[in-house]
Amino acid sequence: MQFSKSNFSEWFTDVLSEAGIMDIRYPVKGMPVYMPWGFAILRKIFSYLEGQLEDAGHEQALFPLLLTDNLLAKESHMLEGFSPEVFWVDAEDDGRKLAIRPTSETIMYTMYSLWVQSYKDLPLRIHQTVTCYRQETKATRPLIRGREFYWNEAHTVHATREDAEKQIAAGVDIYSKVYNMLGISFLPFVRPEFDKFPGAEYSIAFDTLLPDGKSLQIATVHYLGTNFSKPYAILYKNEKNERVPAYQTCYGISMRALAAVVAVHGDDSGLVLPSKSAPIQIIIIPFTKSPEIGEIEFKLKSFGYRCRVDDSGRRAGDKFYHWEAKGVPMRIEVGERELKGNSVKIAMRNGEKQVVKISELDKIGSLFEKYDKSLGEAHADFIEKNTYSAGSLSEIKKGGFVKFGWCGDDECAGKVKEQGVEIRGEIYGKKPVKLKCIACGKDGKEVYAVHPY
């Protein structure tokens, strides 16, 4: 099957199914099934993420799915922000209504209140990889907007504001590493007031561009200050023996990371996987039955590659199309011709081909490096070409990242929205650039806007 990426929406749905990533036929709205290949890729991405989190001092835990209505209500923004989307369970517990988590703050912080007693307990950094549930009314889309979403959320507690804000930077850094590994470029924005997380003092969100020029939010990092520690009583005793509220952060990254990998790197033949995210990195296609095939596989595995021999009875061309659709980065062809020269033929998923001596297979690491680099560069190029400045309201809806001045006023943001794009904010960590507001002409700062998913 050939896919045409020129119709991106259709291409995305077709590829998810043909590559064995998602099956959207499960008959509950917004809840598609992760098929084995798709889930394997997702787990590769999340394992890498979890490793980075643990290297940075986080510990993994697992909190319950259900919460009671009064827990959600403790922080008023939480209640307002999430209650329209909460799935309520048709059962009560001691007169309390039970809800399925739309996110885990209230659940985790109820326990944090018990766990945090002294400044010696801080910082506390815990993460979990779970599914959350929101009754989306908008149209759902597999991996992009579901009513069930798979994500990793980290929640940290600190003694001081400075320490917590350092953690914000650390969170941004961890997520940057994940997307760097995936060859996906993005911009980190400080969200405007109207778009921050309910209960956050400020929110940072990563946006990337998909091939159709629309933007996808692919990670969020929130500074909570003491907005939650006060209502949830996450208090610690400082060195002066005073009980004071702690400072908190939380950050999350979801299966949208997989959506971005599929959408950004894929082509008309199917998926193209960055090598570290590929469940199978090397597929060996034998044209002959020789003991040397097994030896080559053993050798590659001993070098640490995830490698498989396709010895199914199908024809070679069939196998090529199959593994190309699944995005396997490297194909190795071995037959009489190659073995005569003590070599194999290597074809990378992005089209690079060469013949390599079997004795030199230990050097293929450089092929993966080159391959990953070219994927990353292609997307960085794409983002650069689709970022531009606008001087007037009529110029802002071309798609991509558009930058212009904004005074910070909601009314002016509304005028921007009328054009079909939404303000995502200033770039995190960058000095504000003074610029007159595109809507009212008053003093403002440079912000970016996008056409969001």
Added chain:
RNA sequence: GGGGGGAUGGGCCAACCUGGUAUGCUUCCAGCUUUGGGAGCUGGCGAUUUGAGUUCAAAUCUCAGUCCCCCCA
């Protein structure tokens, strides 16, 4: 939030207007012959989205629900 379109074996589709035995391709399964870019032949399994209504009779007409897709806000 508003509007539009759609749903028939695993996938794509015909029949629907004009009610009466559900079409073809593909996938899948079995067998034989094949195997350096999607193999051929033979045989086989498998479907009218759900609920109600109209009718002697519903894939087809009517109403409602569910899910999917598209457009606008």
